Amino acid sequence: MLERLKFTNHINETLDFGKGGLFVNSNSLHDYLWEYSDDSNRIRSFVRGIQTKSIPVVIICDSEEQGILLKNQLMEYADKDVLAKQHGKLIINGYYMRCYIIGSKKSNYLWYKGHLETTLTVATDFPQWIKESTVSFRVDGRVIDDDTPSVVTDKRNLDYNYDFPFDYTSGMAGKTLVNTGFTGTNFKLIIFGPAINPAVHIAGHTYQVNCTIQEGEYLTIDSLTKVITLTKVNGTTENHFNDRNRTSYIFEKIPAGNNVVTWDNTFGFDVILLEERSEPKWI
Numbered sequence: 001m002l003e004r005l006k007f008t009n010h011i012n013e014t015l016d017f018g019k020g021g022l023f024v025n026s027n028s029l030h031d032y033l034w035e036y037s038d039d040s041n042r043i044r045s046f047v048r049g050i051q052t053k054s055i056p057v058v059i060i061c062d063s064e065e066q067g068i069l070l071k072n073q074l075m076e077y078a079d080k081d082v083l084a085k086q087h088g089k090l091i092i093n094g095y096y097m098r099c100y101i102i103g104s105k106k107s108n109y110l111w112y113k114g115h116l117e118t119t120l121t122v123a124t125d126f127p128q129w130i131k132e133s134t135v136s137f138r139v140d141g142r143v144i145d146d147d148t149p150s151v152v153t154d155k156r157n158l159d160y161n162y163d164f165p166f167d168y169t170s171g172m173a174g175k176t177l178v179n180t181g182f183t184g185t186n187f188k189l190i191i192f193g194p195a196i197n198p199a200v201h202i203a204g205h206t207y208q209v210n211c212t213i214q215e216g217e218y219l220t221i222d223s224l225t226k227v228i229t230l231t232k233v234n235g236t237t238e239n240h241f242n243d244r245n246r247t248s249y250i251f252e253k254i255p256a257g258n259n260v261v262t263w264d265n266t267f268g269f270d271v272i273l274l275e276e277r278s279e280p281k282w283i
Helices: 064-084
Strands: 005-008 014-017 020-023 035-039 042-047 050-060 088-092 095-107 115-124 130-135 144-145 173-179 187-193 199-202 207-209 217-223 227-231 237-239 257-263 270-277
Touching: 014 020, 014 064, 050 064, 064 088, 064 095, 064 115, 130 173, 144 173, 173 270
Parallel strands: none
Antiparallel strands: 005 014, 005 088, 020 050, 035 042, 050 115, 088 095, 095 115, 095 130, 130 144, 130 270, 173 257, 187 217, 187 270, 199 207, 199 257, 217 227, 227 237
16 A cells, blocks of 8 residues: 655645655655753653655656656755745645655656656654644634534533533633643634734633734734744735733643633634644554
């Protein structure tokens, strides 16, 4: 059985391995290694560092034209990331790893133009596999989970399906955010305008940026890249890192389990949970 995976570069050009004449054999994408530091013969910390992976690829097409197209796309899609210094993504079973394709070692390509065997070298400075899940919080009281989009809760009286022995009722809108991962996760918090000095409280922790978001604009807090940007109506962006609330660490990971979410209910926002694993989940 061949591996099924996708590669998408930073401008969303995609190669789909496992069909259309483009195939992947057994590879090292599922392998992982924690590096460690020690002191007095005891392990003190773990890090990942920059890692490389190898992917054996076979192109075998019915037509020479399709084979030539795939050969050229394989290099061009990868090099666009390298030259722009913008990560692409390898995707397996809904999990992605941010990476660059930095090398290709070829063999068996002379007998037929629709055929090529090559081993790709992948480099990553974040060797984690990430799965994104989005929960949307709206001013009208709806909470929409992208896994169960029909779930709607009422902001006035929250009676959770998890059978809590009480309801949340207060002047602040109260909701629940479920992190199904086994540890705290990075996140993207996207706040939609209009909003003034918006603050969101998750599991008792405050995420706030002291700025004004106009109608049609949105603010993105990205804990993985440690970036805070305001996207204007015309598509331009502004850096608002220096406007963060400095009394509460704005990139604090969201704990595993059920987390109470409150805010003043004057704006809507999305929370994108970034579940991280050492290997993509086997399914």
